[in-house]
Amino acid sequence: MLILYYLKLYVFCRLKVRKIRYNINDKLSLSSTTAHRKYEEIQANDWDFTADYANRMHVIVDSTHESLSEELKLNYENDKIKLVSGLFAETQDIHEVNNSDKWWKSSIQTSTSDSEIDSIGLFSHLIYKLSDKLSVLGGLRYDEVEQEYKDSAETIENSENELSPKLGLTYDISENIMTYATISKGYRPGGFNTGAAEGYSKTYDKETLYSYEVGLKGSGLGKRLVYDISLYYMNISDLQVYVYYPTTGGTEEIYGNAAEATSQGVEISLNFQATKSLNLFAGFSYNDISFDKYHDGTEDLSGNRAQYSPEYSFNIGALYRAGNGFYASADISGYGDMYLDPENDYKRDAYELVNAKVGYEAEHYDIYLYAKNIFDKEYDLLGHASGSYDIYSEPREIGVQLTYRF
Known part of the structure; x- marks a missing residue:
């Protein structure tokens, strides 16, 4: 049996x-949020796909990640405007x-x-009350991303920018019930395929979408019941997908783009x-996402479901918090069928x-005693998505969790 060994440590x-x-003043405020994050991660991988522990293809990756971000927001509010x-x-x-450490090399390589990724975004969002019940909302965001990857063999650069508008209406049916409709544009930056073999693209494109959504939000039973229902439809261009190609000892995974998709x-x-x-x-979601136009260079995959997207998901549970500090919770979560590759050859039930x-x-x-996957569901x-x-x-896990707040 082929086994993949994978270990990750956050040092x-x-x-x-x-x-x-x-x-x-009483209508205008300025806020600033500054965040600095730094962590070191060590990964140990056994990529030879064999049942024994011979050093055929072992890889250890030691990486340091550091980010610094700043958000400035100017807030204005009166009786009609937010x-x-x-x-x-x-x-x-x-x-x-x-x-x-690879068997065809004479020593550890x-x-x-x-x-480096540098990004900046400018945004503005307005809600204007047309009447006591009806409001119009609008927003605009501009993003610019500069990316650079460098190793001993090459330097790859990528630059992108995108303008994302939003327009919508909200209507208060009653004091506790409101409905809304919005049209918006979304954006996900592209990136690098640093390990791609000769003949395969070293970059993949940004993904954009137009989203149309209607929904209902409200409360009842003395505001003890809160509910949220939404319907959405998305037109997606250049949907980012995983592509697999054969290499020595298995397959390699890179990003590609499907021409058009609908969700x-x-x-x-x-x-x-x-x-x-x-x-x-409780919560429930149903999602149907498929390729409208997508030819991967070998076959036409139009009509196939997009990968890594469960057809449905749900959760239901209860949480009990007593005034004396006692805490107890239990929940059930479920996920529908999910395809692992654009060809729809592999899926998880x-x-x-x-x-x-x-x-x-x-x-x-x-301090908690917890249990995950209580019934040890497999x-x-x-075969994964590559078939190799x-x-x-993850099996059943039982443990103790301690959290301390300074």
């Missing part, structure tokens, strides 16, 4: 966030050391690489405060998981 992680808010405008800027740096579905969430201590919740947690919550610390990815190896599902 060091640091996150600092500073928030500042200044009230210029306006938020601002900018978001971020710089990310990744340094990676790759040590590979070491390589280093550096990646449509429904999302429902319910939250009920049954008693002061007991909260019940539907499955459900049961989790539970019980513990004590205090002012400065929490939901393996047999299996990925086994």
